[in-house]
Amino acid sequence: MDAALEFDTSHIRLQDRPLIVCDVDDVVLHFFAPFLTFLDGEGHEFLPRSFRLTGNIVSKLNGTALEEKDVHRLIDTFFEAQERWQTPFDRVVDTLGDFSRDADIVFLTAMPPQFWAQRRRLLDRLGLAYPLLASLQPKGPIVRSLHAERALPVAFVDDMAHNLHSVSEHVPDCLLINLKPDSIVHRMAPSAPAGISEANEWSQAAPLLRAHIIR
Structure with missing residues (x-):
């Protein structure tokens, strides 16, 4: 069965505007x-x-x-x-706050769903009160389910190549950004597919998102 049919996103209500789907661990919060x-x-x-x-x-x-x-x-x-334990990346709170004026933001975290409440409390305390989905399923079908067939810009930010590849397969028009910290484990991580934008911090990712979202 298609993972998009197994994971319910119907409770996420999007407005008629662009969508930014963002990973959490080592993208928004240090992991x-x-x-x-x-x-x-x-x-x-x-x-x-x-x-x-x-x-x-x-x-x-x-x-x-x-x-x-x-x-x-x-x-x-x-x-x-x-x-x-977990703290936010530099500039992420202000950057996403700026984008939230023009786009919907949804967090899609690859984390066991039983820890959703802890993450929700942490994000809320940090001023990151955007909708949160926690799933260990492939991210591509979930992003496709969220965005559906809307003729609006969509972007996806993640630190892992396999998640970016999954979204590229299921949402071809999506802007993909490989945002990852310079950690010992990320230096050994598989490279993102060719043509995907790369960033090490939000100050580098923000202009890429802005050019895609604000047209």
């Missing part, structure tokens, strides 16, 4: 840097050997790599406590 600090407090560390968490998170006590189930447990524990 990897605070996660490393969290791991240290749990007695673990990340070894930058490849673009994977499983196999590269090891015990500081004996150097043993954690099993996949234990890595997932740590990530879940981090998301449970995200309100104490």
Whole structure:
């Protein structure tokens, strides 16, 4: 079954104006840097050997790599406590606030849905009170479901190549921006497909969005 049919976006009410769909972790909120600090407090560390968490998170006590189930447990524990750990990227609050005058903004976060409430509270506290979708499903069908067949500009901002590729397949006219921090894990990440705009911070992404959204 098409993932767009499995994930309900009908509760998101868009106005008759452009749409910006934006990832959250390491795009709006810092994820990897605070996660490393969290791991240290749990007695673990990340070894930058490849673009994977499983196999590269090891015990500081004996150097043993954690099993996949234990890595997932740590990530879940981090998301449970995200309100104490995650902070916004520079200029993201003001930048999205400026765009919200001309476009609808929807957050689409690749996070287990059971942590939606914690993320909602954190974003609201930071002044980022835009609609939030939390799903581990492919993002392309979700963005297609959101935008539907509207003849209006749409843009998608994410730090991961596979999410950008998914949206490119399902929403061909979408502006894609690969916005990612200069972290040890992102340096090992797969490159985004050719032709996708790249940015390391919101001051670089904003002009790209402005040129596409405001025509």
